[in-house]
Amino acid sequence: MERFGTFLGEASSLSRHFDTLFLALFILCSLVTIIITFLIVFFAIKYRRGASTSRFIIRKSTAIEFAWTIIPFGLFLAIFVWAAYFYTELLVPPDDATVDLDIAIVGKQWMWKLQHPNGKREINKLHVPLGKNVRLTMISQDVIHSFFIPAFRIKHDVLPGRYITIWFRPIKLGKYHLFCAEYCGTDHSRMVGQVIVMEPSAYAQWLQQK
Amino acid sequence: MSANAAAEYTSYLDEGETLKSWLTTLDHKRIAVLYLVSITLFFFIGGIAAAVIRLELVTAGGDFVTAETYNKSFSLHGIVMVWFFLIPSIPAVLGNFLIPLMIGARDLAFPRLNLASWYLYTLGGIFTIGMVIAGGVDTGWTFYTPFSTMFSNTYVIAAVLGVFIVGFSSIFTGINFIVTIHKMRAPGLTWFRLPMFVWANYATSVIMVLATPVLAMTLTLVAVERIFQIGIFDPALGGDPLLFQHLFWFYSHPAVYIMVLPAMGVASELIACFSRSPVFGYRFMAYSVMAIAILGFLVWGHHMFVSGESVYAGMMFSLFSFMVAIPSAIKVFNWTATLYKGSISFEAPMLYALGFVFLFMIGGLTGIIVAALALDVHLTDTYFVIAHFHYIMVGGSVMAYLGGIHFWWPKMTGRMYPEMWGRIAAVLIFVGFNVTFFPQFLLGYLGMPRRYHEYPEELEVLNVISSGGALILALGYLLPLLYLLWSLRYGRIAGSNPWEAKGLEWQTSSPPAKYNFRETPIVTEEAYAYSPYKV
Numbered sequence: 091m092e093r094f095g096t097f098l099g100e101a102s103s104l105s106r107h108f109d110t111l112f113l114a115l116f117i118l119c120s121l122v123t124i125i126i127t128f129l130i131v132f133f134a135i136k137y138r139r140g141a142s143t144s145r146f147i148i149r150k151s152t153a154i155e156f157a158w159t160i161i162p163f164g165l166f167l168a169i170f171v172w173a174a175y176f177y178t179e180l181l182v183p184p185d186d187a188t189v190d191l192d193i194a195i196v197g198k199q200w201m202w203k204l205q206h207p208n209g210k211r212e213i214n215k216l217h218v219p220l221g222k223n224v225r226l227t228m229i230s231q232d233v234i235h236s237f238f239i240p241a242f243r244i245k246h247d248v249l250p251g252r253y254i255t256i257w258f259r260p261i262k263l264g265k266y267h268l269f270c271a272e273y274c275g276t277d278h279s280r281m282v283g284q285v286i287v288m289e290p291s292a293y294a295q296w297l298q299q300k
Numbered sequence: 301m302s303a304n305a306a307a308e309y310t311s312y313l314d315e316g317e318t319l320k321s322w323l324t325t326l327d328h329k330r331i332a333v334l335y336l337v338s339i340t341l342f343f344f345i346g347g348i349a350a351a352v353i354r355l356e357l358v359t360a361g362g363d364f365v366t367a368e369t370y371n372k373s374f375s376l377h378g379i380v381m382v383w384f385f386l387i388p389s390i391p392a393v394l395g396n397f398l399i400p401l402m403i404g405a406r407d408l409a410f411p412r413l414n415l416a417s418w419y420l421y422t423l424g425g426i427f428t429i430g431m432v433i434a435g436g437v438d439t440g441w442t443f444y445t446p447f448s449t450m451f452s453n454t455y456v457i458a459a460v461l462g463v464f465i466v467g468f469s470s471i472f473t474g475i476n477f478i479v480t481i482h483k484m485r486a487p488g489l490t491w492f493r494l495p496m497f498v499w500a501n502y503a504t505s506v507i508m509v510l511a512t513p514v515l516a517m518t519l520t521l522v523a524v525e526r527i528f529q530i531g532i533f534d535p536a537l538g539g540d541p542l543l544f545q546h547l548f549w550f551y552s553h554p555a556v557y558i559m560v561l562p563a564m565g566v567a568s569e570l571i572a573c574f575s576r577s578p579v580f581g582y583r584f585m586a587y588s589v590m591a592i593a594i595l596g597f598l599v600w601g602h603h604m605f606v607s608g609e610s611v612y613a614g615m616m617f618s619l620f621s622f623m624v625a626i627p628s629a630i631k632v633f634n635w636t637a638t639l640y641k642g643s644i645s646f647e648a649p650m651l652y653a654l655g656f657v658f659l660f661m662i663g664g665l666t667g668i669i670v671a672a673l674a675l676d677v678h679l680t681d682t683y684f685v686i687a688h689f690h691y692i693m694v695g696g697s698v699m700a701y702l703g704g705i706h707f708w709w710p711k712m713t714g715r716m717y718p719e720m721w722g723r724i725a726a727v728l729i730f731v732g733f734n735v736t737f738f739p740q741f742l743l744g745y746l747g748m749p750r751r752y753h754e755y756p757e758e759l760e761v762l763n764v765i766s767s768g769g770a771l772i773l774a775l776g777y778l779l780p781l782l783y784l785l786w787s788l789r790y791g792r793i794a795g796s797n798p799w800e801a802k803g804l805e806w807q808t809s810s811p812p813a814k815y816n817f818r819e820t821p822i823v824t825e826e827a828y829a830y831s832p833y834k835v
């Protein structure tokens with residue numbers, strides 16, 4: 091996975107939480123797939139036409155049906171709660187007191203324009219300090235775009251005529267992909283950029299550069 | 301059939317050979333054949349667009365076609381595959397042909413409406429092809445605003461008009477099926493004796509009739525805003541872009557069930573027949589399709605978890621999405637249980653049906669993953685979602701459709717397809733499908749956004765594998781086209797019931813006469829009165 095570090099490095103405080111939940115569901119789904127596939131193949135062989143085996147059936151199904159209605163119900167409820175709890179963490183930014191840095195973002199066909207608190211601007215690049223809570227306030231000048239940093243596991247659509255705020259806390263130095271994830275016209279796939287996570291001191295220095 | 305009766309019998313295919321006799325027919329079986337020919341044409345048009353997409357993605361750079369062409373290709377691909385192939389596929393071809401036969405009726409309730417629905421389909425199709433010749437559309441099949449209404453300078457109005465028209469053909473089909481199933485069942489054929497295929501098409505029809513008008517309305521609003529700039533969706537004019545998404549998915553989520561419920565019906569028929577055992581948990585299977593049809597109307601917001609809908613709305617839609625997954629899971633369990641203690645054989649239709657169950661299961665399970673809110677934040681609008689819905693719609697529904705075509709081919713044409721070729725194609729399609737779409741789960745997990753003409757180089761290997769799989773898949777789809785055509789002339793004569801299947805459609809001759817049954821059959825037994833011991 092090192093090769094894909096610019097995508098999926100565990101680069102934000104939210105990444106690990108995502109990975110745990112994803113892994114849990116991946117295991118669950120794999121188990122179900124393996125069990126059902128095994129049963130299908132097993133029955134297909136054991137009860138193939140011509141094989142000598144008992145085929146006597148008592149077709150009482152109600153109890154079984156209830157069992158395999160209620161078990162998934164319980165499982166799904168648990169997954170729902172876990173995922174929903176984490177969703178609020180992702181989408182509801184922390185309050186003003188715990189935000190370290192506010193960045194304003196404007197999306198337009200086909201670039202990202204970003205502005206730091208001291209007025210410094212950049213295009214298709216986002217420099218951020220390590221370990222700080224960064225809040226993004228985003229709006230679009232034209233169509234809907236979507237601000238997506240895979241390594242941070244965050245994404246949110248950027249709408250015209252309405253401010254959207256999301257947040258993240260980078261926990262690993264490095265350079266990561268920034269994508270536009272909502273189809274926005276001809277050069278949608280070129281509306282990409284880079285997120286650069288720096289030491290806070292380096293970031294402070296960078297902010298002062300002209 | 302006595303020798304005397306056989307002499308008087310003319311099959312529906314021999315009722316007239318002129319083009320006019322086909323274009324003015326009111327026979328549900330002939331209309332089904334008209335649909336079969338037209339949707340096959342559109343399947344290959346959609347397929348060509350897909351080939352352009354996969355060819356472009358072989359390399360990370362945008363070198364095979366321009367960004368404009370790429371965007372128009374995936375838009376065309378989506379529009380054609382969804383509205384001109386998958387939605388009409390099983391209902392309009394197999395449903396049209398089989399529902400009257402399965403319920404012991406002479407035709408659908410409204411034969412003229414049935415023909416009108418094919419003409420509307422054709423008209424919509426002509427509009428769409430005209431739109432492509434004029435220059436195409438680049439909005440994607442989803443027509444998101446305000447891009448589609450204010451920014452795209454392609455043929456959006458023609459495109460939405462084509463979809464608008466074809467929508468009415470599915471409303472007409474839905475009305476026809478509902479009335480037919482309510483009113484025209486043979487004596488003794490109670491609701492709980494209906495084949496699952498009929499149940500599934502009934503549920504589908506309810507969705508078609510209730511959801512499609514919303515699509516028509518939404519597309520009209522898109523056209524109106526585009527022409528008169530009245531500010532419904534564009535915030536610059538005082539509109540709300542999310543309103544479009546709510547309306548669009550209010551139709552399009554139920555529409556995904558229009559695409560898969562009939563496939564579930566087909567799978568039930570095939571699995572029961574080739575394992576010689578009644579569908580396990582019949583009543584739960586029937587309740588499940590109805591539950592899916594109803595719950596399917598309550599989950600549209602799961603396409604909008606990061607769109608700006610409220611966090612609480614997101615939670616509600618997520619919860620309902622998990623609920624709709626329960627009846628889907630029940631179906632998978634019951635198909636598996638149907639095999640238990642059966643007497644199973646593996647003709648091509650059964651291979652397709654088993655392939656359907658497996659691929660539908662993967663599609664459904666990954667549906668659970670994207671319904672889990674926090675995971676969807678990362679996965680939405682990436683190739684993970686692309687893989688999820690292709691597993692269900694292509695892996696699932698297209699497999700079931702082909703399985704059904706093979707199964708009922710002898711009934712439709714009176715001839716058998718070549719069995720060995722049938723099996724080879726089924727295996728080829730299964731393998732090609734997985735090689736094409738499994739890597740897309742990985743791509744999406746890594747974060748590759750969908751609708752990208754160019755992409756970062758690290759992802760090239762997985763994309764090359766996917767494109768390679770598409771080549772195998774294309775081959776798999778071409779095969780049936782060839783040998784089924786071949787069989788029209790050279791196939792073995794089938795006889796009225798080559799699979800020794802239950803169900804009224806097998807009690808009449810192959811191909812059936814215009815009037816289907818000489819005498820209205822009287823039903824005295826449950827559906828799927830198979831026994832693993834006979835045969």
Ligand code: HEM
Pocket residue numbers: 442556557559560602603604621622624625628663664665667668670671672676679680681685688689692693
């Ligand atoms: C097991 C039940 C299912 C669940 C829980 C489920 C869940 C979801 C969710 C949450 C999404 C949105 C993902 C996103 O946009 O990020 C989605 C997308 C989609 N699903 Fe499913 N799904 C299920 C079954 C199906 C079925 C049966 C079909 C089709 C026959 C289907 C077709 C689609 C399509 C076409 C999309 C994407 C549409 C687009 O953005 O272009 N799903 N599904």
Ligand SMILES: [Cu+2]
Pocket residue numbers: 235236270271272273274275278279281
């Ligand atoms: Cu974009």
Ligand SMILES: [Cu+2]
Pocket residue numbers: 552553556599600602603
């Ligand atoms: Cu949906």
